[in-house]
Amino acid sequence: MVDIKVIGARSGNLEIAVRVAGHPDRPAIVLIHGWPQSSRAFSRVMQHLADEFYVLAPDLPGVGASRVPAASGSKSLLARHVRDVVQACGARRVVVAGHDVGGMIAFAYVRGFAAELEGVVIVNTVIPGLEPAWSKVLSNPYVWHFAFHSIPKMPEVLVSGHQRPYFDFFFDAISRTPKAITDEARDAYARDYGHVEALRAGFDWYRAMSKDAEENAKRIEVTTPVLNVRGDADPGPMRDYLEGLSASGLTHVRGETLEGSGHFAAEEAPEALARLLRIFARDCVGAV
Template identity: 50%
Template sequence: MQTSTVQVEGLSIAVREAGPDDAPGLLLLHGWPQSSYVFESVIEPLSSGHHVIAPDLPGIGQSRGVPESGEKRTLARLMRGLIEACGLRQPIVAGHDVGGQIVFALLRDHAETLSGAVIMDVAVPGVAPWDKVIANPHIWHFAFHDIPALPELLVSGHERAYFDFFFDILAKEKASIPTESRAIYAEAYARPESLKAGFDWYRAFAEDAKANAPPPATVIETPVLYLRGSAETGEIAEYVAGLKTAGLTNVTSDTIADSGHFIADENPKALAVRLERFCEDVNRAV
């Protein structure tokens, strides 16, 4: 695996990259509060048959430059530019958490560029059961992160402790997210612009919901896998039904054993195996 930077629309995007350039492409998108490091143990197993790219999302970690918005349509456009800049062939894109919301925006706006897509451990703004999710008082941080400036003021300098709270309550087992990984994730958001970029993803949820709510003009037949940790709360069938109602006609689902919300940290071997199987099925059909 090698690391490099790629220029997209004036932004410098740091990427982890492995696998043959001429192999089918696989783009891995992290969520909050993580970085591309979350896929460190997933990239190598997948790289024998795929050209794998895992970026630090714009503004996060080693990526530099501030995106014009945290809206997922904006980030999806940037990720499409990254796909083109990296020369990914027959690309499949897999996103976790906010990365999964970006995957949905890619499907909505750029489905013709994708061979397949994986959405992991996330509710998509404007797509059922979104209204139920945001009404849940236990999801308090959505509203807190939406407030201008205040989250930065309170969290700056305390990233590690703040992020640990979420790792501890959302993972099936606290110890499944190593101390080293937690430190790397906190460092990825330590710069003021990085911390703001992460909170801006939440501040864009209202606009994301508006963009996602109207039914698409045409159905989207791209193969989609919806993945969740086995210990995640909520009924996976509700999420699949919501995606289908939103126009995705070819959605399957599965769970990753012994995992809560952070499946790439909690059970990377199982995740790599499931992604490999999905990619094989998609590439066989292309």
Template identity: 45%
Template sequence: MEITISSVGDLQIAARCSGDASKPGLILLHGWPQSSHAFAGILDELGQDHFALAFDLPGIGRSQGKPPSAEKTVIADIVLSAAERLDAKGIVIAGYDVGGMVAYAAARDHAARLSGAIVMNTVLPGVPPWEETLANPKIFHFALHALAELPELLVAGRQRAYFDFFFDMLAGNKRALSDEARDEYARAYERPEALSAGFDWYRAMAEDARHNARKKRIALPMLYARGDADGAKPERYVGPLRELGAEAVEGITIAGGEFVAEESPDRLIAAIRDFRRRLTSA
């Protein structure tokens, strides 16, 4: 595994890489409040049969520069461009949490650049049960993080303690997120601009919702996967995706928790490989 930097306009986009460009491309995208470190434990294994690229989302960790927008379709274009500059081909994009929102935006708006998409452990802005999720008191942070300036004021210098609250609340097995990993995530948002980049994802979700709520045909093969920590079934999310135009989407449960790459790494690897096999045999 090595770390490489791609220039996309004025942005520097960092990726942990395994495998080489002769193999099918695989983009892996973390969520909030994490970084590409989330995939460190599975990247070398996936690099056996993929050109695996785990990106720090724009502005986070080793990725530098402020993207023109935090809308997920814009971020999808940026990470796809970064992968293409590294000569990735036949790309499957996979992400969870905010990374899952970006993976869906890639499938919806940039499908010609992809072979498939895997969306994991996220509710998609504008796609039911979006409004129900926003009304859930446990998801209070969506509203808090969308406010201007206040989240930075509350969290700056307290990243580790603040992030730990969410890791411990959401994880099926909080011990799967080691102290080393948690320190790494706090460092990834240590810079003021990195902290703001993470909150900007939430500030853009109202526009993401308006965009995604418009029905659009999506023929790209797509997998919607959920861990089983919260008991929610993938069918609850797959049905609305089909109603909004996804023609080749299916759902699976990956036994494990919210932070699937760390809580259930072997099952995630198996799910990615199974999805790829079915793409190539279709």
């Protein structure tokens, strides 16, 4: 069993909790969680990668052990906070992998600091503003929560005190294997968003998406390799996502389908996801 430690890293006035495993002299893989999860979602993935890589998984500001929220849910701002964590932890030869909102942050990270990254992996998410996937997601009635979470203040009022059943709805609805997200994990995520500031931090990620879309509308050429991963039970054709990423300026982007997974890849298919990450990171950094 790999030893996973939790350390603190500073980003401005924020203290961010980071799960770390592996030796810091090795190339780094940085794992960014999404909603409604925390860094604990990557625990099993970290176990599979720490023999070869220095693996970091921060709790995003305001969530879990990172108790102070960021100034906004802007993905470019959150990318800067993650970058500060990467630098504070001494990570080098860095590959960033983000799931859900974490994938949006990974996209902002490579757009802002491409020269500092060896590669980027975007898992099971749509990037705000990138067409045709973005418009299709916003018009999909089954993705109602994007609009609901964007409403000021009201989601906190309705969800506070009901985190566990509210999160359960999503774990059950958009996973291929709901039991893969255990009761223990579900209880933990409810605690990780157990105070109003944590809920506000998570909902602010959605409130910022229209602004994110405006920022992403500007084409920026990026030559860093990018891998887009989608679970085989996650809806939406891969070509829509690859088309948008390429049109945004990513010149080396490709897709992989993750077998045996719905939306929550790190828990539904941790070995398969770790295998994809390992192969991609090796390709990016060379022999380890």
